[in-house]
Amino acid sequence: MTGLWTVTKDSFLLMRRDKVFIPAIFGGIILTILANIASDWTLEEYAKVLFDLGAFGFHIIGSIVAIFWGTKAISDARSEGSLEMQVSTPISRPVCLLGKYFGLILNLTLIAVILVAFWQAVMLTNSYLGKMTNDQLMVFLYVYLGWCVTAAVAIFFASFCSHATALFSSFSAWLVGLTSAQIAAALAPDTPKLTRTVVEASAWIWDFQRFNLNKYLVSYATKLQGVELMWNAVYGLSLIALLMTAACLIFRKRTFLSKLSINT
Numbered sequence: 001m002t003g004l005w006t007v008t009k010d011s012f013l014l015m016r017r018d019k020v021f022i023p024a025i026f027g028g029i030i031l032t033i034l035a036n037i038a039s040d041w042t043l044e045e046y047a048k049v050l051f052d053l054g055a056f057g058f059h060i061i062g063s064i065v066a067i068f069w070g071t072k073a074i075s076d077a078r079s080e081g082s083l084e085m086q087v088s089t090p091i092s093r094p095v096c097l098l099g100k101y102f103g104l105i106l107n108l109t110l111i112a113v114i115l116v117a118f119w120q121a122v123m124l125t126n127s128y129l130g131k132m133t134n135d136q137l138m139v140f141l142y143v144y145l146g147w148c149v150t151a152a153v154a155i156f157f158a159s160f161c162s163h164a165t166a167l168f169s170s171f172s173a174w175l176v177g178l179t180s181a182q183i184a185a186a187l188a189p190d191t192p193k194l195t196r197t198v199v200e201a202s203a204w205i206w207d208f209q210r211f212n213l214n215k216y217l218v219s220y221a222t223k224l225q226g227v228e229l230m231w232n233a234v235y236g237l238s239l240i241a242l243l244m245t246a247a248c249l250i251f252r253k254r255t256f257l258s259k260l261s262i263n264t
Contacts (some may be wrong), residue, residue: 003091007099012106015069024065028115031057036122055214060190062147070154073100074235075163094248112144139213145236146211150174153241159247177208210235
């Protein structure tokens with residue numbers, strides 16, 4: 001546990017000092033301000049436009065940062081030689097990988113807290129919006145869970161791909177996750193049975209829209225359902241566990257094969 005905490009702390013500090021951290025914070029703040037301004041230009045209800053645009057920005061900022069940092073953390077460690085230094089100690093490669101992931105999660109948590117706090121400040125400037133409701137906070141929590149899943153996707157691909165390949169693969173997997181449910185719902189009635197089965201199964205397995213609960217962000221919307229929340233949380237945590245387990249196994253196997261090739 002000491003080794004895991006050491007790698008986590010070092011990764012957290014390195015990412016926080018990275019040039020992406022401050023732009024990510026300002027990007028989220030600017031998108032929130034733009035959402036506030038744009039909501040004044042529409043005839044629709046102010047709160048709905050504000051939350052739709054702002055939550056979209058919140059989702060995009062966190063997901064992009066998760067992909068960028070997740071792939072960059074492993075590639076930088078390889079190029080700088082710090083990964084080899086760490087694994088030459090009693091700290092194993094799976095522990096290093098998990099430490100990188102947890103360091104990324106801590107940074108994403110910090111970004112989420114700052115952006116939600118600013119979001120709350122914007123709401124308080126509008127007297128008829130006031131304090132966030134529990135449902136609204138829950139929506140942001142599930143978007144944050146989506147960030148954590150995306151970070152696991154990035155770490156997974158970075159465990160066995162080059163930086164460029166991992167970056168492209170992570171973005172592709174993220175986009176597929178966002179669109180799979182809509183594609184499955186848009187299938188024509190005459191779609192071949194095999195195609196329908198494959199698409200619907202893919203949408204059930206890989207559906208990032210489970211973390212998008214924007215419809216609950218306005219006060220008059222349908223209330224959050226406890227059963228839906230529970231299964232979406234189980235789905236997200238299960239994806240994280242599976243992806244990180246697979247990444248650790250692949251990382252360990254790569255180490256074994258590289259040592260074997262050196263010895264032979």
